[in-house]
Amino acid sequence: MNAYEKLLKEYQDIVVIGSAQSVVHWDLETYMPPKGVKQRSEQLALLSRLEHRMITSDKIGKLLDEAEKDIEDMSQEQKRNLHLIRREYDEETALPEELVGDLSKQKAISVDTWKKAKAKKDWSVFEPELNKTIDLSVEKAEILMDIKGTESIYDTMIDDFEKGMTKEKIASVFSELRKGLVPLTQKCADVSSDVKTDFLKREVPIEIQKKIATDLATTIGYDTTSDEAAGRIDPTEHPFTTGYYDDVRITLNYKENNLVGMMYAALHEGGHALYERNMNPDWKYQPIGQAASFGIHESQSRFIENMLGRSPEFLDYYYPRLNELTDDLFSDIDKSRFAKAVNLVEPSKIRIEADEVTYSLHVIIRFEIEKALFGGEVEISELPQVWNDKYDEYLGVEVANDSEGVMQDTHWASGYYGYFPSYALGNVYDGMWLQKINKDMPKWQKNLTEGEVVPVVNWLTENVHHYGSLYDPADLIEEVVGEKPKAKPFLSYLDEKYASIFGF
Amino acid sequence: MNAYEKLLKEYQDIVVIGSAQSVVHWDLETYMPPKGVKQRSEQLALLSRLEHRMITSDKIGKLLDEAEKDIEDMSQEQKRNLHLIRREYDEETALPEELVGDLSKQKAISVDTWKKAKAKKDWSVFEPELNKTIDLSVEKAEILMDIKGTESIYDTMIDDFEKGMTKEKIASVFSELRKGLVPLTQKCADVSSDVKTDFLKREVPIEIQKKIATDLATTIGYDTTSDEAAGRIDPTEHPFTTGYYDDVRITLNYKENNLVGMMYAALHEGGHALYERNMNPDWKYQPIGQAASFGIHESQSRFIENMLGRSPEFLDYYYPRLNELTDDLFSDIDKSRFAKAVNLVEPSKIRIEADEVTYSLHVIIRFEIEKALFGGEVEISELPQVWNDKYDEYLGVEVANDSEGVMQDTHWASGYYGYFPSYALGNVYDGMWLQKINKDMPKWQKNLTEGEVVPVVNWLTENVHHYGSLYDPADLIEEVVGEKPKAKPFLSYLDEKYASIFGF
Structure with missing residues (x-):
C-alpha cells in the first residue's frame, strides 16, 4: 500500500x-x-x-x-x-480543543435558552446567550479565515456550508432573485384570495398516510420496502433525512389533518435520501463519496418536492392514485383546483411554512441580516427591528412578536451562521438543473403525466448524485450545465409555472 | 483529581x-x-x-x-x-491483536457455515469450521489462563461469563441438580398427556399482543410508556434485551398463534431489563455499575418469567386481565387448566422451547460435553454421537438429525464456550434468592393474587440489581443469602410447585 x-x-x-x-x-x-x-x-x-x-x-x-x-x-x-x-x-x-468544547457547550445553552425565550416571546432572555454564541463563532471564524484564505468573517462561515461561495457572489445572485420574486409574489397574491384550500385539511388516518408516504417514496425510486431496501420511513417531530449509502432514512411528522403537508415533506426528504442513496458506490468511504454541499442537497429535495411533486403534470398522474389510496377523499375537488391549492402563494411570517415563491425571500432576509451583522453594520440588539422592517418590505407582513419573527428558527441559537443562504441557493441551483434537463429530456415533464418519474431521477443521479464531492458546488453546476449559477432560470420557471396554473 | x-x-x-x-x-x-x-x-x-x-x-x-x-x-x-x-x-x-482479529473473522465464517450446515442437516459441512473456531478459542484461553490464574482451559472459558466459577464447582451443583430433575421430569411427564394445550395457539392480532406486552412490562414495573420511560419494546426475530441505565430495551417476536410464548418472552426480557434499569445510579459509568454475570442476569429474567409469571398466584391475578385484553379469548378455559398448560413439562429436543423443569437438563448436557471436549476426553468429530446419547439418557428423546441435535444452538459456532452453564446457574441462583425472599416476605407469592408484583421486584432491586458488579456472582449470593449456591432450593421449589399444580 x-x-x-x-x-x-x-x-x-x-x-x-x-x-x-x-x-x-x-x-x-x-x-x-x-x-x-x-x-x-x-x-x-x-x-x-x-x-x-x-x-x-x-x-x-x-x-x-x-x-x-x-x-x-x-x-x-x-x-x-x-x-x-x-x-x-x-x-x-x-481549532484549539478548548474553543471547540466551549462553543459546543455554549450552543447547547443558547438552544435551551432560545426555546424558553421563544415560549415566553421574550427576546431579551435570548439576546445575552446569542451574544456569547456569536462571539465564540466569530473567534472560530477568525482562526479559520487564515486557513481557508477567505476574505471576511462571513465568507468564512458561508464556506463551511457552501464551499467556494462568498457573500459577494451570493449577494449578486440573491439581488437578481429578489427583483424577480417580489413582483411575482404580488401577482400571485392578487389571485390567491379566490382559491379555497380548506379541503386540504380533511382528516386522514395516520395508517393511510403512512401508506401514501411509502407509495410516494416508491414512486420516486426511493426503496423502503423490498428485500433489498436501503431506506425506511419513521415518525418524528421535525422531518429530516439521515444515513449513508446503503442505509438512508427519512422521518415524517404525521397529523390527521395535514395529509398534504406530510406528502410534500415525504417528497422533500425523499429527494435528500435519493442523493445520499445514489452516490457513486466506488467512492464509498472516500471524501469524494459525500454530498457536494448543503445547497446542492437542498436542490435535490426541492426539485423532487416542487419542480416534480407540485407540477400539474405529476398531479395529473398522482391525483387519481391519491384518491384511490384515501378512499376518494377528494372526489368532489377537480384536479386543477387541487393543483392551485398545493401551489398557493401567500406571503407569511414563518419560513418553514412558506410556498415555493416566497420561500427564497425569507432566506434572503436572513442572508442580508447576517451579512450586515458580521460586517459590523447591525448590532445584535437591533436584530428584531431589522427583521421586522425587512418582513414588511419584502413580504408585506407584519410581525406581531419576536417568536414569530427573529426567534422563529433555531439556526442562530445553534451557532449556524452562513447556513441560510444554502436554502435559497438550492432553488437557484434547481433552475440551473432544470435548464439542462429541459435540453436533455424535453418531454420529461409531459411524461410525468404517465407516471414516468424514474427518468428524471436517473438524470439527477447521473448528473448530480454520482459526482459526490468531486467539485465544489458552483463548479459542479458549471461542469454539468455549462454556466455559473444565476437566478434567471429559476425565476423563468416560476413565472411560467404560476402563469400557467393561475392564468395571469 | x-x-x-x-x-x-x-x-x-x-x-x-x-x-x-x-x-x-x-x-x-x-x-x-x-x-x-x-x-x-x-x-x-x-x-x-x-x-x-x-x-x-x-x-x-x-x-x-x-x-x-x-x-x-x-x-x-x-x-x-x-x-x-x-x-x-x-x-x-x-491478547495479541492478530489473534483477536483472526478469531473474530473465524467466528463470522463459522456462524455462516453453521447456518448452511443446519439448513442442510449436514454436520460434516460444519465440523471443519468448528474445529478452527475451537482451536483459536483454545489458543486465546491458553493466554488468558496465565493472566486469570485459572487451572484449565475450560475454567478459563467459564470465567469469561461467570467470574470465579470453575468446572468442579459447576459439576458439583449440576450433578445435584440432575439427580433431582430427572425423576421430577418423569413424574411430570406421566401426568402431562392428560393436559390439553391446543387453546394456547388461538390467534390474537399482533396489535393486541403488543398491548399485552406493554401491560405486562408495566405490571412488573418496567416503564415503557410514561414521559419518564427508560424502556421500549420492539419486534424482532429473536427476543433480546439491550441498553444501559436510562435506555434499556427489550424486543419480542410476535406471531398470531403464539400469544403465550410472546407473553413469557416479555416477562423474561422484562426481567433482564429491570436488572439493567435498576442498577445503582451512583455507579453509572463505573465498572461496578454493570451486571454481575450472565448467570445472575439469567436469574433475574427467569425469576420474573417462571417463579413469578408462571406461578398460579400471578395467574390468579393476571388471567382475568388477559381475558379482558383479548376480548374473552379463553373464557371457556378455567384458570387451573390454563395454569397447567403454561406449566406443562414435556421432554423435548430443543432447548429454547423447553419448560421450566427440563430446561436445565438441556444445559447440563452441553456443560458435560464442553467439559469432556476441553478436557480431551471427547473429539470434535464425536460430538453428534455424544449429544444424541445424552439426550436419550437424560431426557428420553431421540434426535432425528444433527440440526435438531448438536447444531441447534449458535453458541459453539459463535465461539461461546463456557457460556451454557450460566443458563442453568440462573435457575440455581433463583432457588437461592427464593429462599431469602420467602424469609423476608413470607406472603410475597400470596400477594401476587392481588396484583402486588412491585414488592418482590423491589426486593430484587435492593438485593441484586443495586449491587451491580460489587461482587463475583457466587460471592453476591453468599453476601445476600448467607450461603453458597447449591441446587437444593431450586429443586424444592420445583417439587412443591409441580406437585401442587398437577396433584402428584
Whole structure:
C-alpha cells in the first residue's frame, strides 16, 4: 500500500464513525425513551470527540504529507480526495480543543435558552446567550479565515456550508432573485384570495398516510420496502433525512389533518435520501463519496418536492392514485383546483411554512441580516427591528412578536451562521438543473403525466448524485450545465409555472 | 483529581462507547433496512476496535499503576472498581491483536457455515469450521489462563461469563441438580398427556399482543410508556434485551398463534431489563455499575418469567386481565387448566422451547460435553454421537438429525464456550434468592393474587440489581443469602410447585 492508499484506509474509519453517529442520532429523534436523553448526548459527544481525534491525528498528518509528494501523477479523483482530506485536517487541527468544547457547550445553552425565550416571546432572555454564541463563532471564524484564505468573517462561515461561495457572489445572485420574486409574489397574491384550500385539511388516518408516504417514496425510486431496501420511513417531530449509502432514512411528522403537508415533506426528504442513496458506490468511504454541499442537497429535495411533486403534470398522474389510496377523499375537488391549492402563494411570517415563491425571500432576509451583522453594520440588539422592517418590505407582513419573527428558527441559537443562504441557493441551483434537463429530456415533464418519474431521477443521479464531492458546488453546476449559477432560470420557471396554473 | 478519579473519568468513555454500540446493534436487529448489513458490521467492528484501543491504552495502564499505590485507603467500592479495571486491562492487553482479529473473522465464517450446515442437516459441512473456531478459542484461553490464574482451559472459558466459577464447582451443583430433575421430569411427564394445550395457539392480532406486552412490562414495573420511560419494546426475530441505565430495551417476536410464548418472552426480557434499569445510579459509568454475570442476569429474567409469571398466584391475578385484553379469548378455559398448560413439562429436543423443569437438563448436557471436549476426553468429530446419547439418557428423546441435535444452538459456532452453564446457574441462583425472599416476605407469592408484583421486584432491586458488579456472582449470593449456591432450593421449589399444580 502506498501512502495515498494508507490514507484512504485511515479515512474510512472517520467516515464509518460518522455513519454510526447518524444511527445513534436518528434513534434520538425517533424511538429513544424520554429518559435516555442525557446518556445519549454523552454518546454523541464522545463519538464527535473520537471523530475529531481521528481526523487530527499525527498519522493522518504524516500520510497526507507523504501522499502529496506524488500528487502530480494522480487522477482527478485522487487529487480531489487528497485536497478534501487536507482541507479538513488543516481546519480541524487549527481549532484549539478548548474553543471547540466551549462553543459546543455554549450552543447547547443558547438552544435551551432560545426555546424558553421563544415560549415566553421574550427576546431579551435570548439576546445575552446569542451574544456569547456569536462571539465564540466569530473567534472560530477568525482562526479559520487564515486557513481557508477567505476574505471576511462571513465568507468564512458561508464556506463551511457552501464551499467556494462568498457573500459577494451570493449577494449578486440573491439581488437578481429578489427583483424577480417580489413582483411575482404580488401577482400571485392578487389571485390567491379566490382559491379555497380548506379541503386540504380533511382528516386522514395516520395508517393511510403512512401508506401514501411509502407509495410516494416508491414512486420516486426511493426503496423502503423490498428485500433489498436501503431506506425506511419513521415518525418524528421535525422531518429530516439521515444515513449513508446503503442505509438512508427519512422521518415524517404525521397529523390527521395535514395529509398534504406530510406528502410534500415525504417528497422533500425523499429527494435528500435519493442523493445520499445514489452516490457513486466506488467512492464509498472516500471524501469524494459525500454530498457536494448543503445547497446542492437542498436542490435535490426541492426539485423532487416542487419542480416534480407540485407540477400539474405529476398531479395529473398522482391525483387519481391519491384518491384511490384515501378512499376518494377528494372526489368532489377537480384536479386543477387541487393543483392551485398545493401551489398557493401567500406571503407569511414563518419560513418553514412558506410556498415555493416566497420561500427564497425569507432566506434572503436572513442572508442580508447576517451579512450586515458580521460586517459590523447591525448590532445584535437591533436584530428584531431589522427583521421586522425587512418582513414588511419584502413580504408585506407584519410581525406581531419576536417568536414569530427573529426567534422563529433555531439556526442562530445553534451557532449556524452562513447556513441560510444554502436554502435559497438550492432553488437557484434547481433552475440551473432544470435548464439542462429541459435540453436533455424535453418531454420529461409531459411524461410525468404517465407516471414516468424514474427518468428524471436517473438524470439527477447521473448528473448530480454520482459526482459526490468531486467539485465544489458552483463548479459542479458549471461542469454539468455549462454556466455559473444565476437566478434567471429559476425565476423563468416560476413565472411560467404560476402563469400557467393561475392564468395571469 | 487524583489518579483514581482520572482513571474513572477515562473509563467512562469505554462505558459510553459500549452503550452507543448497544444502540447501533439494537437497530441492526430491529429496524435496519436489509441493504445496511455490511455497512453496519463495519460500524460495529470499528466501535469494538476503538473500545479495545481505549481499554488497553497506555493512559489507562499508567493511571492504574498510580491509583493502585493508594489502594489501602480506599473504600470497598473503589477497590472493586480498581480490581475490575485491572482485570479487564490485563486480559485485553495480553491478547495479541492478530489473534483477536483472526478469531473474530473465524467466528463470522463459522456462524455462516453453521447456518448452511443446519439448513442442510449436514454436520460434516460444519465440523471443519468448528474445529478452527475451537482451536483459536483454545489458543486465546491458553493466554488468558496465565493472566486469570485459572487451572484449565475450560475454567478459563467459564470465567469469561461467570467470574470465579470453575468446572468442579459447576459439576458439583449440576450433578445435584440432575439427580433431582430427572425423576421430577418423569413424574411430570406421566401426568402431562392428560393436559390439553391446543387453546394456547388461538390467534390474537399482533396489535393486541403488543398491548399485552406493554401491560405486562408495566405490571412488573418496567416503564415503557410514561414521559419518564427508560424502556421500549420492539419486534424482532429473536427476543433480546439491550441498553444501559436510562435506555434499556427489550424486543419480542410476535406471531398470531403464539400469544403465550410472546407473553413469557416479555416477562423474561422484562426481567433482564429491570436488572439493567435498576442498577445503582451512583455507579453509572463505573465498572461496578454493570451486571454481575450472565448467570445472575439469567436469574433475574427467569425469576420474573417462571417463579413469578408462571406461578398460579400471578395467574390468579393476571388471567382475568388477559381475558379482558383479548376480548374473552379463553373464557371457556378455567384458570387451573390454563395454569397447567403454561406449566406443562414435556421432554423435548430443543432447548429454547423447553419448560421450566427440563430446561436445565438441556444445559447440563452441553456443560458435560464442553467439559469432556476441553478436557480431551471427547473429539470434535464425536460430538453428534455424544449429544444424541445424552439426550436419550437424560431426557428420553431421540434426535432425528444433527440440526435438531448438536447444531441447534449458535453458541459453539459463535465461539461461546463456557457460556451454557450460566443458563442453568440462573435457575440455581433463583432457588437461592427464593429462599431469602420467602424469609423476608413470607406472603410475597400470596400477594401476587392481588396484583402486588412491585414488592418482590423491589426486593430484587435492593438485593441484586443495586449491587451491580460489587461482587463475583457466587460471592453476591453468599453476601445476600448467607450461603453458597447449591441446587437444593431450586429443586424444592420445583417439587412443591409441580406437585401442587398437577396433584402428584
